[in-house]
Amino acid sequence: MSTIIYYGGFTLPDKSASANRVVSNGKIFAKLGYKTVFIGASEGSFEGLRPVEGCDNMFEHAHPKSTKQWLRHMLSVEHIESVIEKYDDVCRIILYNVPMFTLMKAKKVFSKRNIEVCYDCTEWTKDTDGSLPKRLFKAFDEILISNFAHKVADGMIAISSMMEKKYKNSKKLLILPPLVDIGDEIWNQTPDSHEGIFEFCFAGIPDGKKESLDKVVEAFCNINKKNTHLRIIGITENDFNNIYPDCFIPKNVLNKITFMGRLSHSETIKYVLGCDCYIFIRRSDKRNNAGFPTKFAESFTCGVPIITTDVSDVGEYIKKSGKGSLLNDMTTENISEAMLYQIENKLQSKSLDNTFHYESFIQPTENWLK
Numbered sequence: 001m002s003t004i005i006y007y008g009g010f011t012l013p014d015k016s017a018s019a020n021r022v023v024s025n026g027k028i029f030a031k032l033g034y035k036t037v038f039i040g041a042s043e044g045s046f047e048g049l050r051p052v053e054g055c056d057n058m059f060e061h062a063h064p065k066s067t068k069q070w071l072r073h074m075l076s077v078e079h080i081e082s083v084i085e086k087y088d089d090v091c092r093i094i095l096y097n098v099p100m101f102t103l104m105k106a107k108k109v110f111s112k113r114n115i116e117v118c119y120d121c122t123e124w125t126k127d128t129d130g131s132l133p134k135r136l137f138k139a140f141d142e143i144l145i146s147n148f149a150h151k152v153a154d155g156m157i158a159i160s161s162m163m164e165k166k167y168k169n170s171k172k173l174l175i176l177p178p179l180v181d182i183g184d185e186i187w188n189q190t191p192d193s194h195e196g197i198f199e200f201c202f203a204g205i206p207d208g209k210k211e212s213l214d215k216v217v218e219a220f221c222n223i224n225k226k227n228t229h230l231r232i233i234g235i236t237e238n239d240f241n242n243i244y245p246d247c248f249i250p251k252n253v254l255n256k257i258t259f260m261g262r263l264s265h266s267e268t269i270k271y272v273l274g275c276d277c278y279i280f281i282r283r284s285d286k287r288n289n290a291g292f293p294t295k296f297a298e299s300f301t302c303g304v305p306i307i308t309t310d311v312s313d314v315g316e317y318i319k320k321s322g323k324g325s326l327l328n329d330m331t332t333e334n335i336s337e338a339m340l341y342q343i344e345n346k347l348q349s350k351s352l353d354n355t356f357h358y359e360s361f362i363q364p365t366e367n368w369l370k
Helices: 017-031 067-074 078-084 100-113 132-152 161-166 213-223 237-243 265-274 286-290 294-301 314-321 332-344 358-369
Strands: 003-008 035-042 049-051 058-062 090-096 116-121 155-158 173-175 198-203 228-233 257-261 277-279 306-309 325-327
Touching (some): 003 017, 017 035, 017 090, 035 078, 078 100, 090 100, 100 116, 100 132, 116 132, 155 161, 161 173, 161 286, 198 213, 198 332, 213 228, 228 265, 237 257, 294 306, 325 332
Parallel strands (some): 003 035, 003 090, 035 058, 090 116, 155 173, 277 306
């Protein structure tokens, strides 16, 4: 059995959407006879590399804090090298959303060992936190990744049809949306009942740029319908007020909105399974169209109707399934109208959907690996 190393800034084992993506991809590799070893990043403060507790194929390093640490980290492949020393059959390294300079460094070092260096790209974004040099570099790096990553990497994994067009001349190209394993117990939980109440749900950590959660809340306030509820998972009420200071929620509506704060992935999925309609609103821009919302793949898997804007490839899934409302714009009037439509046409029964089940993507992945 050959070994694949998956390296990136994901928080293992399942503490981020990126971690869930790479772990699901690893399940495909396992079906095809490969062992996958993951190297992620932790918010903790420690030196070097350490195993992830309870996981024999996962390692983590401390996330760089200062600009100096970040620059050193970007130009180093020492963590990958230390893991390679533990396995003598590494055939491929997959770099997840790393900077272009990291990709170039890895290609230079590992091509000498006849190890393929591939790139898994799920976003093109200039947005980042931190110092001015870091923000400027991120904008420059986004240009490099979107235009040249496929010319350096031995193979590309991309997440959307927009990326597919851009990377069509890659030596090897595989398109994988966010995937799930519907055999996992998190998808087979029994949700709590909220009989007689129509519940909308949003789950995620909005940053004010990617998500337009304020529009969702404003639209919910406008429908002013009895026996309705909006559940927001990922932030507290204080968080919401800090991110969207101009969004006013009347007192008579506030008691119909529940801010849950951060929950585990399993707890979040349980609430999504139990809701009547999942909703998230994103503007149609390069960042959102190049990516693919994990929250869409997960709520679609739960079998619930989805209200969302026509970004990335989500439109074709909603049109094909006939479940949900696809918005052409982000006006609160249109969102409110879609909410009312879903209330009046409540889905009577739900079942898991296997569209994004990882086993559906085994064949194209096998072709890519060969």
